[in-house]
Amino acid sequence: MTNSPSYPCYVGARGWEHEDWLGSFYPQDLPADWRLTYYNNFFTCCYLDYPAWAQQTEATLKQWVVDTLPRFRFVLEIPASLDESDHARLAILAPRTGLADTTVALRASCLWLPDVPDWRLLSAQIQQRLQTPGTSCYLVSSAHSVADLQQAMVLLEILGY
Template identity: 30%
Template sequence: MWTHAKWPGRFLPPHLAAGERLGAYATWCNAVEGNTTFYATPSRDTVESWARQTPPDFRFVVKLPKPVTHERRLADVDEPMRAFLEAMAPIESRTHALWVQLPGSFGPGEVGALAAFLRRVPRSYRCAVEVRHPAFFADDHAGRLLERVLDAAGAEWVPFDTTALFAAPPASDAERDAWTKKPRLPRRSRALTGHPIVRYLGRDATERTVEGWRPWLDTVVAWLREGRSPTLFVHTPDNADALELARRFHDEVRARLPELEPLPEPMPLPAEDEPLTLF
């Protein structure tokens, strides 16, 4: 996600053309969740524009299409996967992971389908799997089974941490909506690979979001000291402050590890008194 109605004019220059928005986002953050790919595989031209707008070390975590994960549940998906990977080819070197987000009904009984699917993914791609079935978190046997399958494929388990969201009753319309849609699962912070990926969902109140990510500061710093290369995405129910919050998390990590590379300087906004032009 690199566009949001509340970002232009506040974090990003207003009135950017579609082919410039990702480039502006990439001056704020060095990684992005490619969520739109779940709903439709983009054209190759579109993906080529993503490559043009981002530096070589930018990280894309692209979600696999809905027909692959939710409709066919990873079975008989060679054709849609081939079409998807052909479209993604322009950013193959920047695809940090293929994000395999599975439906909440995908449980331990289907782990075999996941194992077979992961064996067929080209080795040039890294996979990161997000599960939402409660059994993987409550049943030790199910959790270990999933870890073995992921470990065999060199794939990561993506935690979606919603504990801050559910720590207190919702206080905004966006939070109330998130309460009805987001999974309520325990926090999980065990990395399986050298490239752990975390999805963190806080609250619309900044102080609650910051308080909720404290455990992740310790975890991310420890991973970096172990030589891992983690990626953490910060969300809130309305996502209005997500860019600023992501940079704040990065700054808090750098305060503990000054050797960590800084994020790029954000693209400057036009001065308020700058005249508008048509061309």
């Protein structure tokens, strides 16, 4: 396992490549290959569906690890069965997944942000999930609303996470 820090709560979107973020979140002149680096300065995780990570080259995955801070986590969709190339890709991403053993599927405790979040309810859900020692909670927006992600970061700060 790596010496990457572990936090109880992470906030992020499903993917970081959202064209509607260009000019509103990402600076208009930011090169596309810098977006992950920029994104990880504001948010602490990113959910990736299986095809989004499994179809990448090993060189690309290595670059993702280089481009992200040690605190950052990729929350990965893991299929029921993995092939040898999947295990190799997971091993590359291990510093940013918190997986010590790539034969163990990541069963992240995701809380999916609804389109209109109820922040009180979400606060209670976070606190309930984190009652189990060693559990991490991933707040993920599939609608990829930057405003909601920023509000979720503020909520975690208020809660002391």
